[in-house]
Amino acid sequence: MEFLGINLDKLFSSGDNSNPLMWLVWIVPIIIFMLYGQRIQLQITSSEISKSMEKLKTFKEETRKELVEYIKTTLKPTTDPIPKIDRFFEYFTIMPVDMDPSGIVPKVRHIMRSREDYTRLQVKAFSSDINSLETSKIVNILEAATALHLLYKIVRHLYLTAKKQNNFPLILPLQMMMPFIMEEAEALKTAVSAFKDGQPIGDGIGPMVIGKMMLGTEKKTAAFETVWSHSEYEGRKIYLMKAEGPAATVGRPGDALERIISESKPDIIVMVDAALKLEGEESGSVAQGFGAAIGGIGTDRYQIEEVATKHKIPIYAIVIKQSIKEAIALMKKEIADSAEKVTAQVQEMIRENTKIGQSVLIIGVGNTLGVSQ
Numbered sequence: 316m317e318f319l320g321i322n323l324d325k326l327f328s329s330g331d332n333s334n335p336l337m338w339l340v341w342i343v344p345i346i347i348f349m350l351y352g353q354r355i356q357l358q359i360t361s362s363e364i365s366k367s368m369e370k371l372k373t374f375k376e377e378t379r380k381e382l383v384e385y386i387k388t389t390l391k392p393t394t395d396p397i398p399k400i401d402r403f404f405e406y407f408t409i410m411p412v413d414m415d416p417s418g419i420v421p422k423v424r425h426i427m428r429s430r431e432d433y434t435r436l437q438v439k440a441f442s443s444d445i446n447s448l449e450t451s452k453i454v455n456i457l458e459a460a461t462a463l464h465l466l467y468k469i470v471r472h473l474y475l476t477a478k479k480q481n482n483f484p485l486i487l488p489l490q491m492m493m494p495f496i497m498e499e500a501e502a503l504k505t506a507v508s509a510f511k512d513g514q515p516i517g518d519g520i521g522p523m524v525i526g527k528m529m530l531g532t533e534k535k536t537a538a539f540e541t542v543w544s545h546s547e548y549e550g551r552k553i554y555l556m557k558a559e560g561p562a563a564t565v566g567r568p569g570d571a572l573e574r575i576i577s578e579s580k581p582d583i584i585v586m587v588d589a590a591l592k593l594e595g596e597e598s599g600s601v602a603q604g605f606g607a608a609i610g611g612i613g614t615d616r617y618q619i620e621e622v623a624t625k626h627k628i629p630i631y632a633i634v635i636k637q638s639i640k641e642a643i644a645l646m647k648k649e650i651a652d653s654a655e656k657v658t659a660q661v662q663e664m665i666r667e668n669t670k671i672g673q674s675v676l677i678i679g680v681g682n683t684l685g686v687s688q
Contacts, residue, residue, distance in 0.1 A: 356483055360490050364474055367493050368467070374504045375467045378460045379404075381507050385456065389449060390442035403437065403457065404464045406430075424614040434458075448513070451562040455510045455684070459503045459643075466500055502640035509645045510563060515685040517641040517650050521587040522557040524657045525679030526688040529555050534688060537574050541566035542688060548662065550671035554581055557679035560686040568609065568678055569618030576622055581676035583668050584623060584630045585661055588680035589650075592636035599649035600636045601656055603664070608632035609680045631668065633660055 379400070386396050408430055411422035438453045439445055445453075470489065477486035509516050515523065532544035532555070543556040554575055558566030575581075588608040592598060607619045607630055623630050635653050665675050 360486055361478060364493060367497055368470055371467050371500050374500050375463045378463050378504055378507055382456050382460050385511055386441055390445055392441045396441055404461055420614055420617045448562050451564050452510050455563040456507055459506050463500060463503050502643050506643040513685050515646045516643055516682060517637045517646050518589045518681040519683055519686045520589050520635045520650055521679040521681040522683035522686045524587050524654050525555050525557040525677060526686050529688040537571035538567040540564045541571040543575060548665060551665055551669050552674040554676040557688060558683040560683035560688055563682060563684035565682050569615040572619055572622055580626055582673040583675050584628055585664055585677045586680055587633045589637055589642055590634035591639055596636050598637050598641055599653040601653055602634050604632045606630055606632055608634055631664055633657055
């Protein structure tokens, strides 16, 4: 007798090759997995995600604790800062309507700067004696803690929704994304120590290169938390611009560029920034390209591109490769050592793309924590 091509007589025969007990041993698990395989997979996957969630929760709580202790120790506020900090974790930002994209960038810039200004005022409210450096450090720690809080909430929501509905396909995307989420979470957790100590982070390599070139020059304010100065190189006039260190800030390079160009129009713009490396690439490796090398939400990049296009100024870019963890953690030696190589490439780029008597604007992009000028 055959069923689906299987000779049942042979399966149930008492010959040497098989017996009913052995048949049950391999056929019963198949039936179980056919009927309950998805639930079993859901339980296994849920267990793995649950472990990552516990780790993510620990990161969130430890970062919050570090922030509270740092504020209490450094600022010595007269009132308990915990309620205000916890309330800030739940703040949200609503992006402007984008059905008509015309003019949306100024709206986004206005909303984001309003949030930045409000955050800065809230931090200053902890103490009347707080200086700009401590303010910027606490703002950055607060942003890292808020990001961890939001990551945990999103992961928990997706996890509980899938568990509630016994929906295995719903939990699969979360399982695939968890390694990347945990990598970012570990980076944010590590960044807090660097922010507290005021030490340079990987993202500060751009400002570090330009800061060295600024040594011995007169610095002037170009925009909010952004400075610039003049220099010369082989008969070319050089304008140098970076965020004002050693505070933990990226400045406002878009506004600064508009002001500099209104006074002195450069012939080319060179931007130096950190960039995320691909797996297999070496940390600290340097690459050259074209276009505005600047991250963030995109408002400063739009502003720089708009101004450069209006005045027909070519933009060249030099980036220093690093991972997301290296970008917001204490700067590694191999990244710091790339500064001399980057400086040499900037000088080569100036010689190749300008003539004697022309001018160049060099912008160091990134968080200038711990990097003076």
